[in-house]
Amino acid sequence: MPDAASIKARIEAAIPGAKADVDDWTGGGDHFRATVVAEAFTGLSRIQQHRLVYEIFGQEIGGPIHALSLTTISP
Amino acid sequence: MTDQHDNPIRQAITDAIAENEVILFMKGSPEAPACGFSARTVGILQSLDTRFAAVDILPDPRIRQELSELSQWPTIPQLFVGGELVGGCDIVTEMFETGELAELLGAEQRTDVSDPAVADGATLQIENRLS
Numbered sequence: 001m002p003d004a005a006s007i008k009a010r011i012e013a014a015i016p017g018a019k020a021d022v023d024d025w026t027g028g029g030d031h032f033r034a035t036v037v038a039e040a041f042t043g044l045s046r047i048q049q050h051r052l053v054y055e056i057f058g059q060e061i062g063g064p065i066h067a068l069s070l071t072t073i074s075p
Numbered sequence: 076m077t078d079q080h081d082n083p084i085r086q087a088i089t090d091a092i093a094e095n096e097v098i099l100f101m102k103g104s105p106e107a108p109a110c111g112f113s114a115r116t117v118g119i120l121q122s123l124d125t126r127f128a129a130v131d132i133l134p135d136p137r138i139r140q141e142l143s144e145l146s147q148w149p150t151i152p153q154l155f156v157g158g159e160l161v162g163g164c165d166i167v168t169e170m171f172e173t174g175e176l177a178e179l180l181g182a183e184q185r186t187d188v189s190d191p192a193v194a195d196g197a198t199l200q201i202e203n204r205l206s
Binding site (some may be wrong): 005046047049051054057061062067068069070 | 079111139147148149160161162163164165169
């Protein structure tokens with residue numbers, strides 16, 4: 001079962017310099033909400049920024065992670 | 076084309092995206108959305124009086140599988156405008172709030188722009204009708 005802390009750790013490990021705030025939206029352990037700030041987003045479209053984060057989780061999105069709502073920010 | 080070899084579902088998705096200027100792949104229908112994210116996205120499009128085609132991905136799991144492979148986007152809903160993926164609920168919401176979505180869709184603002192005071196004011200406030 002994914003949890004907010006492990007999702008945060010995985011995002012920060014996968015995207016160098018990223019700072020992620022993750023919370024469990026419903027408390028049910030499957031709907032998460034993340035705000036990610038990363039230099040890596042600079043110059044990318046929103047779609048590309050979100051893809052960078054989604055790619056970390058691959059097939060887990062839509063599986064154990066039912067939803068991962070994203071706000072991505074380039075500092 | 077790589078996506079034409081004997082894959083009728085992939086082909087139907089490709090055709091639908093090509094044939095509809097604005098198309099939303101969603102869970103359920105605009106009248107009866109089956110997921111909060113789909114409902115929210117439909118609400119935004121409707122608040123902009125946008126005409127859009129909608130495809131329910133739930134009846135056959137292969138629709139979602141093929142769509143996500145095609146779009147390289149894992150979640151539903153997915154909004155396409157002019158053949159391009161705009162995004163899911165988060166991006167559509169963000170673009171709605173900044174006015175970018177109305178601009179992209181060429182949506183009419185519900186404001187009398189013939190009023191010089193309004194025409195001069197560069198920013199038109201978009202009322203968020205979802206709250």
